[in-house]
Amino acid sequence: MPTLYTMPGTCALSTNIAVAWLDAPLNVENMAYGDHKKEAYLAINPKGQVPAVAFEDGDVLTEAAAILAWLGAEYGTEGYARDKALGRKEAEALSYLTSEVHAAFGPHFAARNFASSKEAQDEVKAAAYDRLRGHFERLEANFNESDGDWYLSERSFADAYLYVVTRWIEQTPLSIDDYPSLRAFRDRMQKDEGVRLALARQDMEPV
Ligand SMILES: N[C@@H](CCC(=O)N[C@@H](CS)C(=O)NCC(=O)O)C(=O)O
Numbered sequence: 453m454p455t456l457y458t459m460p461g462t463c464a465l466s467t468n469i470a471v472a473w474l475d476a477p478l479n480v481e482n483m484a485y486g487d488h489k490k491e492a493y494l495a496i497n498p499k500g501q502v503p504a505v506a507f508e509d510g511d512v513l514t515e516a517a518a519i520l521a522w523l524g525a526e527y528g529t530e531g532y533a534r535d536k537a538l539g540r541k542e543a544e545a546l547s548y549l550t551s552e553v554h555a556a557f558g559p560h561f562a563a564r565n566f567a568s569s570k571e572a573q574d575e576v577k578a579a580a581y582d583r584l585r586g587h588f589e590r591l592e593a594n595f596n597e598s599d600g601d602w603y604l605s606e607r608s609f610a611d612a613y614l615y616v617v618t619r620w621i622e623q624t625p626l627s628i629d630d631y632p633s634l635r636a637f638r639d640r641m642q643k644d645e646g647v648r649l650a651l652a653r654q655d656m657e658p659v
Contacts, residue, residue: 453477453479453508454478454479454506454507454508455478455481455505455506456468456471456479456480456503457481457488457493457496457497457502457503457504457505457506458481458482458483458502458503458654459482459483459485459487459488459502460482460485460654460655461485461656462503462654463503463516463550463554463613463616464503464516464654465612465615465616465619465650465651465654466503466516466520466609466615466616467503467519467520467523467612468503468650468653468654469612469615469647469650470519470520470523470524470609470612471650472645472646472647472649472650472653473607473612474523474527474528474529475527476523476526476527478505480653482653482655483502488501496512497512497514499514501514503519504519505519505522515550516546516550517543517546517547517550520546520609520612520613521543521546523609524609541604541605541608541610542604542608542609542610545594545604545610545613546609546610546613549613549614549617550613552587553587553591553617554617556580556583556584556587557580557584557620557624558580559573559580560577560580560581560584560623560624563576563577581624581625581626584624585626588621588626588631588634589631591603591614591631591634592631592632592633592634595634595637601637602637603637611637611641614634614637615637615647618637618638622659638659642658642659
Protein backbone atom coordinates (compact mmCIF):
# COMPACT_ATOMS: atom_id res chain seq x y z
CA MET A 453 0.00 0.00 0.00
CA PRO A 454 1.42 3.49 -0.80
CA THR A 455 2.26 5.76 2.15
CA LEU A 456 1.29 9.42 2.32
CA TYR A 457 3.67 11.47 4.48
CA THR A 458 2.20 14.42 6.36
CA MET A 459 3.06 16.72 9.29
CA PRO A 460 0.73 18.62 11.61
CA GLY A 461 -0.39 22.03 10.35
CA THR A 462 0.87 21.59 6.81
CA CYS A 463 -0.57 21.69 3.29
CA ALA A 464 -0.31 17.88 3.29
CA LEU A 465 -3.74 18.10 4.95
CA SER A 466 -5.22 18.69 1.47
CA THR A 467 -4.00 15.30 0.25
CA ASN A 468 -4.98 13.64 3.52
CA ILE A 469 -8.55 15.00 3.11
CA ALA A 470 -8.63 13.70 -0.48
CA VAL A 471 -7.54 10.25 0.73
CA ALA A 472 -10.37 10.34 3.29
CA TRP A 473 -12.98 11.52 0.77
CA LEU A 474 -12.00 8.80 -1.69
CA ASP A 475 -11.48 6.16 0.98
CA ALA A 476 -8.26 5.47 -0.93
CA PRO A 477 -6.06 2.59 0.29
CA LEU A 478 -3.02 4.53 1.55
CA ASN A 479 -1.20 4.52 4.88
CA VAL A 480 -1.00 8.01 6.33
CA GLU A 481 2.25 8.57 8.20
CA ASN A 482 2.10 11.76 10.23
CA MET A 483 5.68 12.74 11.07
CA ALA A 484 6.65 14.90 14.00
CA TYR A 485 7.83 18.38 13.00
CA GLY A 486 11.57 18.13 12.32
CA ASP A 487 11.51 14.56 11.02
CA HIS A 488 11.16 16.02 7.52
CA LYS A 489 14.82 17.12 7.68
CA LYS A 490 16.13 13.80 9.01
CA GLU A 491 18.03 11.32 6.89
CA ALA A 492 15.28 8.69 6.84
CA TYR A 493 12.76 11.08 5.26
CA LEU A 494 15.30 12.88 3.05
CA ALA A 495 16.02 9.47 1.51
CA ILE A 496 12.34 9.37 0.52
CA ASN A 497 11.91 13.03 -0.43
CA PRO A 498 15.19 14.95 -0.80
CA LYS A 499 13.17 18.20 -0.89
CA GLY A 500 12.53 17.68 2.83
CA GLN A 501 8.90 18.71 2.43
CA VAL A 502 5.47 17.18 2.79
CA PRO A 503 3.32 15.88 1.22
CA ALA A 504 4.98 12.92 -0.47
CA VAL A 505 3.64 9.53 -1.49
CA ALA A 506 6.03 6.57 -1.36
CA PHE A 507 4.98 3.61 -3.48
CA GLU A 508 5.84 -0.02 -2.79
CA ASP A 509 8.04 -0.21 -5.90
CA GLY A 510 10.23 2.60 -4.54
CA ASP A 511 8.78 5.39 -6.68
CA VAL A 512 7.95 8.65 -4.88
CA LEU A 513 5.46 11.35 -5.87
CA THR A 514 5.81 14.86 -4.42
CA GLU A 515 3.92 18.17 -4.89
CA ALA A 516 0.41 18.42 -3.51
CA ALA A 517 -1.22 19.25 -6.87
CA ALA A 518 0.43 16.23 -8.52
CA ILE A 519 -0.57 13.94 -5.65
CA LEU A 520 -4.17 15.19 -5.83
CA ALA A 521 -4.23 14.64 -9.60
CA TRP A 522 -2.88 11.11 -9.11
CA LEU A 523 -5.44 10.36 -6.38
CA GLY A 524 -8.26 11.58 -8.65
CA ALA A 525 -7.03 9.55 -11.61
CA GLU A 526 -6.41 6.41 -9.55
CA TYR A 527 -9.31 6.37 -7.12
CA GLY A 528 -11.70 9.09 -8.38
CA THR A 529 -15.36 8.54 -8.91
CA GLU A 530 -17.89 10.93 -10.44
CA GLY A 531 -17.20 14.46 -9.32
CA TYR A 532 -13.57 13.85 -8.47
CA ALA A 533 -11.57 15.08 -11.42
CA ARG A 534 -13.44 12.68 -13.70
CA ASP A 535 -15.74 15.26 -15.24
CA LYS A 536 -13.65 17.04 -17.89
CA ALA A 537 -15.01 20.56 -17.38
CA LEU A 538 -14.63 20.33 -13.62
CA GLY A 539 -11.24 18.68 -14.08
CA ARG A 540 -9.94 21.68 -16.06
CA LYS A 541 -11.18 24.19 -13.50
CA GLU A 542 -9.96 22.01 -10.66
CA ALA A 543 -6.45 21.88 -12.14
CA GLU A 544 -6.51 25.66 -12.57
CA ALA A 545 -7.68 26.21 -8.99
CA LEU A 546 -5.07 23.82 -7.58
CA SER A 547 -2.27 25.48 -9.52
CA TYR A 548 -3.40 28.86 -8.25
CA LEU A 549 -3.74 27.69 -4.66
CA THR A 550 -0.42 25.84 -4.55
CA SER A 551 1.81 28.10 -6.60
CA GLU A 552 0.35 31.54 -5.85
CA VAL A 553 -1.63 31.53 -2.61
CA HIS A 554 0.55 29.05 -0.71
CA ALA A 555 3.71 30.76 -1.98
CA ALA A 556 2.43 34.13 -0.77
CA PHE A 557 2.50 32.76 2.80
CA GLY A 558 6.26 32.14 2.39
CA PRO A 559 7.49 35.36 4.03
CA HIS A 560 5.05 34.85 6.89
CA PHE A 561 6.25 31.32 7.68
CA ALA A 562 9.96 31.84 6.93
CA ALA A 563 10.84 35.54 6.63
CA ARG A 564 14.51 34.58 7.10
CA ASN A 565 14.46 33.09 3.59
CA PHE A 566 13.65 36.51 2.15
CA ALA A 567 15.65 39.02 4.23
CA SER A 568 18.18 38.97 7.05
CA SER A 569 17.58 42.01 9.28
CA LYS A 570 14.52 42.23 11.50
CA GLU A 571 13.45 45.49 9.78
CA ALA A 572 13.76 44.00 6.31
CA GLN A 573 11.89 40.87 7.40
CA ASP A 574 9.05 43.03 8.78
CA GLU A 575 8.90 44.87 5.46
CA VAL A 576 8.79 41.63 3.50
CA LYS A 577 6.05 40.30 5.77
CA ALA A 578 3.97 43.48 5.37
CA ALA A 579 4.26 43.15 1.58
CA ALA A 580 3.23 39.48 1.84
CA TYR A 581 0.12 40.39 3.87
CA ASP A 582 -0.91 42.89 1.17
CA ARG A 583 -0.45 40.20 -1.44
CA LEU A 584 -2.43 37.71 0.62
CA ARG A 585 -5.28 40.22 0.97
CA GLY A 586 -5.47 40.32 -2.83
CA HIS A 587 -5.52 36.53 -3.01
CA PHE A 588 -8.22 36.17 -0.37
CA GLU A 589 -10.36 38.81 -2.10
CA ARG A 590 -10.04 36.84 -5.32
CA LEU A 591 -10.81 33.53 -3.59
CA GLU A 592 -13.90 35.05 -1.97
CA ALA A 593 -15.08 36.49 -5.31
CA ASN A 594 -14.45 33.19 -7.12
CA PHE A 595 -16.29 31.33 -4.38
CA ASN A 596 -19.31 33.63 -4.73
CA GLU A 597 -19.34 33.09 -8.49
CA SER A 598 -19.79 29.33 -7.99
CA ASP A 599 -22.97 30.22 -6.09
CA GLY A 600 -22.97 27.11 -3.93
CA ASP A 601 -21.26 25.35 -1.06
CA TRP A 602 -18.01 24.66 -2.93
CA TYR A 603 -15.24 26.63 -4.62
CA LEU A 604 -16.20 25.20 -8.03
CA SER A 605 -19.59 23.97 -9.27
CA GLU A 606 -19.35 20.91 -7.04
CA ARG A 607 -17.02 19.44 -4.45
CA SER A 608 -13.48 19.02 -5.72
CA PHE A 609 -9.95 18.74 -4.38
CA ALA A 610 -9.73 22.53 -4.66
CA ASP A 611 -11.93 22.58 -1.54
CA ALA A 612 -9.45 20.43 0.34
CA TYR A 613 -6.64 22.86 -0.45
CA LEU A 614 -8.77 25.96 0.07
CA TYR A 615 -9.55 24.68 3.56
CA VAL A 616 -5.82 24.62 4.36
CA VAL A 617 -5.30 28.29 3.47
CA THR A 618 -8.47 29.34 5.31
CA ARG A 619 -6.81 27.83 8.41
CA TRP A 620 -3.45 29.50 7.82
CA ILE A 621 -5.07 32.94 7.64
CA GLU A 622 -5.56 32.68 11.44
CA GLN A 623 -1.80 32.94 11.93
CA THR A 624 -1.59 36.25 10.01
CA PRO A 625 -2.95 39.75 10.72
CA LEU A 626 -5.71 39.09 8.14
CA SER A 627 -9.16 38.10 9.41
CA ILE A 628 -11.39 35.40 7.95
CA ASP A 629 -14.33 37.62 8.97
CA ASP A 630 -13.49 39.86 6.01
CA TYR A 631 -14.31 36.93 3.72
CA PRO A 632 -17.77 35.70 4.81
CA SER A 633 -18.21 33.01 2.15
CA LEU A 634 -14.80 31.54 2.95
CA ARG A 635 -15.60 31.66 6.64
CA ALA A 636 -18.89 29.79 6.11
CA PHE A 637 -17.07 27.31 3.84
CA ARG A 638 -14.46 26.64 6.52
CA ASP A 639 -17.19 26.05 9.12
CA ARG A 640 -18.95 23.61 6.79
CA MET A 641 -15.74 21.76 5.98
CA GLN A 642 -15.05 21.23 9.66
CA LYS A 643 -18.34 19.37 10.01
CA ASP A 644 -17.38 17.02 7.16
CA GLU A 645 -16.55 13.49 8.30
CA GLY A 646 -13.58 13.12 5.93
CA VAL A 647 -12.10 16.44 7.02
CA ARG A 648 -12.45 15.47 10.68
CA LEU A 649 -10.77 12.13 10.02
CA ALA A 650 -7.89 13.83 8.17
CA LEU A 651 -7.49 16.40 10.96
CA ALA A 652 -7.33 13.65 13.57
CA ARG A 653 -4.76 11.75 11.48
CA GLN A 654 -2.57 14.88 11.49
CA ASP A 655 -3.07 15.60 15.22
CA MET A 656 -4.98 18.75 14.35
CA GLU A 657 -8.19 20.35 15.60
CA PRO A 658 -10.82 22.40 13.78
CA VAL A 659 -10.14 26.15 14.10
N1 LIG B 1 5.39 22.89 -3.71
C1 LIG B 1 5.19 21.97 -2.62
C2 LIG B 1 5.32 22.74 -1.31
C3 LIG B 1 5.33 21.82 -0.14
C4 LIG B 1 5.57 22.59 1.13
O1 LIG B 1 5.86 23.79 1.13
N2 LIG B 1 5.42 21.88 2.23
C5 LIG B 1 5.69 22.49 3.52
C6 LIG B 1 4.54 22.25 4.46
S1 LIG B 1 3.07 23.13 3.94
C7 LIG B 1 6.91 21.86 4.12
O2 LIG B 1 7.09 20.67 4.06
N3 LIG B 1 7.73 22.70 4.72
C8 LIG B 1 8.92 22.27 5.38
C9 LIG B 1 10.13 22.91 4.79
O3 LIG B 1 10.09 23.39 3.65
O4 LIG B 1 11.12 22.90 5.50
C10 LIG B 1 3.82 21.32 -2.73
O5 LIG B 1 2.91 21.94 -3.31
O6 LIG B 1 3.65 20.18 -2.27
